[in-house]
Amino acid sequence: MAQIGLSNLGRQKSAEKTNAILEGAMGEFLAHGYAATSMERVAVAAGVSKATVYSHFQDKQGLFTTLVRRLAEEKYRTVFNPQDSQFLQGEPKVVLRRLATNMLDNAMGDQQVQSFMRLIMGESGRFPELAQPYVENLAKPVIELLSQYFASRCELQLSDPEATARIFIGSLVYFVILQEVLHGKEILPLERDRLINSLIEMITNAKY
Amino acid sequence: MAQIGLSNLGRQKSAEKTNAILEGAMGEFLAHGYAATSMERVAVAAGVSKATVYSHFQDKQGLFTTLVRRLAEEKYRTVFNPQDSQFLQGEPKVVLRRLATNMLDNAMGDQQVQSFMRLIMGESGRFPELAQPYVENLAKPVIELLSQYFASRCELQLSDPEATARIFIGSLVYFVILQEVLHGKEILPLERDRLINSLIEMITNAKY
DNA sequence: GTCTATACATCGATAGAC
DNA sequence: GTCTATCGATGTATAGAC
Numbered sequence: 109m110a111q112i113g114l115s116n117l118g119r120q121k122s123a124e125k126t127n128a129i130l131e132g133a134m135g136e137f138l139a140h141g142y143a144a145t146s147m148e149r150v151a152v153a154a155g156v157s158k159a160t161v162y163s164h165f166q167d168k169q170g171l172f173t174t175l176v177r178r179l180a181e182e183k184y185r186t187v188f189n190p191q192d193s194q195f196l197q198g199e200p201k202v203v204l205r206r207l208a209t210n211m212l213d214n215a216m217g218d219q220q221v222q223s224f225m226r227l228i229m230g231e232s233g234r235f236p237e238l239a240q241p242y243v244e245n246l247a248k249p250v251i252e253l254l255s256q257y258f259a260s261r262c263e264l265q266l267s268d269p270e271a272t273a274r275i276f277i278g279s280l281v282y283f284v285i286l287q288e289v290l291h292g293k294e295i296l297p298l299e300r301d302r303l304i305n306s307l308i309e310m311i312t313n314a315k316y
Numbered sequence: 317m318a319q320i321g322l323s324n325l326g327r328q329k330s331a332e333k334t335n336a337i338l339e340g341a342m343g344e345f346l347a348h349g350y351a352a353t354s355m356e357r358v359a360v361a362a363g364v365s366k367a368t369v370y371s372h373f374q375d376k377q378g379l380f381t382t383l384v385r386r387l388a389e390e391k392y393r394t395v396f397n398p399q400d401s402q403f404l405q406g407e408p409k410v411v412l413r414r415l416a417t418n419m420l421d422n423a424m425g426d427q428q429v430q431s432f433m434r435l436i437m438g439e440s441g442r443f444p445e446l447a448q449p450y451v452e453n454l455a456k457p458v459i460e461l462l463s464q465y466f467a468s469r470c471e472l473q474l475s476d477p478e479a480t481a482r483i484f485i486g487s488l489v490y491f492v493i494l495q496e497v498l499h500g501k502e503i504l505p506l507e508r509d510r511l512i513n514s515l516i517e518m519i520t521n522a523k524y
Numbered sequence: 525g526t527c528t529a530t531a532c533a534t535c536g537a538t539a540g541a542c
Numbered sequence: 543g544t545c546t547a548t549c550g551a552t553g554t555a556t557a558g559a560c
Contacts, residue, residue: 279483306475
């Protein structure tokens with residue numbers, strides 16, 4: 109609302125419209141995928157005309173790549189990446205449980221996160237460059253953070269902290285994929301805490 | 317080639333054409349996804365006309381669901397499911413290594429398997445019923461087989477064999493996803509055997 | 525910068541000849 | 543059963559008015 113003046117109304121490529129378009133594109137691409145999303149529906153969802161969409165973005169690919177890159181860099185970073193430093197304070201058993209519980213809570217309860225996983229995986233063959241922001245900004249930081257944590261806790265006596273981090277993350281992510289993304293919840297039920305318990309038990313090498 | 321007679325040439329809905337169409341559809345759907353695949357291109361890939369495709373299958377959805385169901389039931393079963401019963405003979409450390417190595421060898425080296433994973437995940441939101449054959453015929457048998465194996469090896473003293481099976485499979489599948497499907501190989505390199513070693517070490521509770 | 529209107533291609537699906 | 547030809551709808555992208 110902080111416009112410079114009335115004479116500037118509609119006179120510049122407004123960042124608000126750019127955001128509205130990206131918001132609309134997010135809903136459409138997440139719901140229908142790349143190919144099945146039309147620029148017309150994006151325009152309607154954004155509340156602008158199709159021509160306006162094309163004045164803000166070069167073409168459909170450009171809009172799509174901009175959107176996905178932004179989603180990977182900003183929106184879903186918090187799902188896996190606990191920027192709060194006190195997350196790593198305390199006994200390993202407690203820390204790992206907090207981490208796993210947090211990840212699963214965020215991922216299992218958020219339909220948008222699951223749609224994003226479907227989109228990234230589904231288009232990774234035709235848009236290899238779009239999988240990179242996911243790996244670079246989401247997967248890599250988490251794995252490296254966890255690797256360093258595992259390496260720093262010598263009492264765990266882990267022979268390969270990095271591989272252990274992969275096991276930890278992989279087990280959790282595949283759990284989300286199988287139960288939620290692929291709708292395996294009813295066919296292959298498994299309580300969340302059973303997975304977490306076994307994971308922690310295996311890593312800390314201590315039974316409960 | 318075992319035709320009843322020359323008079324029957326082209327007189328019945330030939331199973332060969334059905335297979336040719338399914339073969340063509342496989343290549344197209346795996347390469348371009350559901351929405352971006354046209355029935356025209358399927359027809360060309362199968363060496364028939366578009367009308368012939370529609371005489372063998374009700375519509376695009378019908379062809380797609382038939383194809384995916386067939387792929388999940390037949391083609392990719394062997395990737396994860398070792399029907400050879402002697403696969404489970406021997407020391408747990410040896411058996412688990414054989415199992416993991418076999419799974420990763422089959423999955424990492426096969427572009428079609430990776431395209432299939434992309435397709436299933438990518439379309440699981442819009443075709444929930446198609447994820448089911450994957451879960452039912454691929455994921456479930458492997459997890460249950462492994463669960464029973466873990467439960468039968470009392471010396472491993474696993475408190476939750478089913479959860480342990482999930483960890484085992486999940487770590488391997490997410491490794492394939494991250495390295496191959498999402499092209500993380502260069503950004504996040506990790507040798508296959510390091511993952512397998514750590515997995516086996518954690519489960520059998522014995523260092524090398 | 526944003527809109528309406530439109531050009532041009534391609535889609536899924538079918539009709540009718542053989 | 544299979545083909546060619548085609549219909550109607552919808553896709554991306556742009557031209558031109560304001």
